[in-house]
Amino acid sequence: MGVVSPEVHTDTGQTDSEIIGRMHTDPESFGTIFDRYYPAIHGYVSRRLGQDLADDVAAETFLAAFDRWQRFDTAYDSARPWLFGIASNLVAGHQRAEARRYRALARADQTTARSVDGPADRIAVRLDAQAVRGRLAAALEQIAPPDREVLLLVAWGDLTSEEVAHALEVxxxxxxxxxxxxxTKLKAALGGADPTATKEDL
Known part of the structure; x- marks a missing residue:
């Protein structure tokens, strides 16, 4: 039995609102929304929960969006904040897994720092990157979940503050x-560095 690959929808040049507005007569048009945003949603979820859960949670996000397309506010041209809101709600259901991931990354930072073998330059670069990742993970774990959610939607989801407000309905x-x-909490934990600064901040 062969693998059935999903139909690839080409970008139509229409706004997301126009595409979702056609869903009552053309449900297959939702494939365009999937094609536009699946990589971004999957990447965001992967960074939050790890690769093991990312495939399932990203798929659940689009299934939920497809099932609830009537709830999309067509006053907005882009479905991006709406989809990130759905993904964030699903990620929240996996908070224990997210906390475990941050603790594991922080521990990996400490373990890697103790085991050094190989060419010095390559290892130094890798250790620096892993040390930052470990400190970042430890700092993220200490931030209250509602605050962390906003921070990560801006930093990893690449949403504006207004889009986050729309996504989280706050x-x-x-x-x-x-x-x-x-x-503020992240910068204090990282010695003043803010790895989440965005274009909006400049």
Whole structure:
């Protein structure tokens, strides 16, 4: 039995709102939304939960979106914040797995720092990167989940504050205060560095 590959939809040049607006007569058009955003959603979930859960949670995100397409507010042209909101809700159901991932990354940082073999330059670069990743993971684990959610949607989901507010269905002021708290805590844990600075901050 061969593997059935999904039909690839080409980008139609239409807004997400226009595509989702056609869903009642053309449900297959949702494939375009999937093609546009699956890589971004999968990447975000993978960074939050790891590769093992990313495939399932990303697929669940699009299944939930397909099942709830009538809830999409067509006043917005882009489905990106809506999809990240669904993904964030699903990630929240895996908070224990996320916390375990951060602890494992922090431990891996300590273990790797003790086991050094091989060419010095290559190992030094790898250790520096892993040390930063380990400290970042440990710092992220210490941030309150609602604040961390906002921080990671901005940093890893590449959403603006307004898009995060739309995704999480909270006021923009709440997003800004959560983001400020999370960044303050993260910078303190990382000695003043903010690896989450975005274009919006510049």
């Amino acid at each position: 006021p923009a002021g709440t997003v800004r205060s959560r983001l400020h708290r999370a960044r």
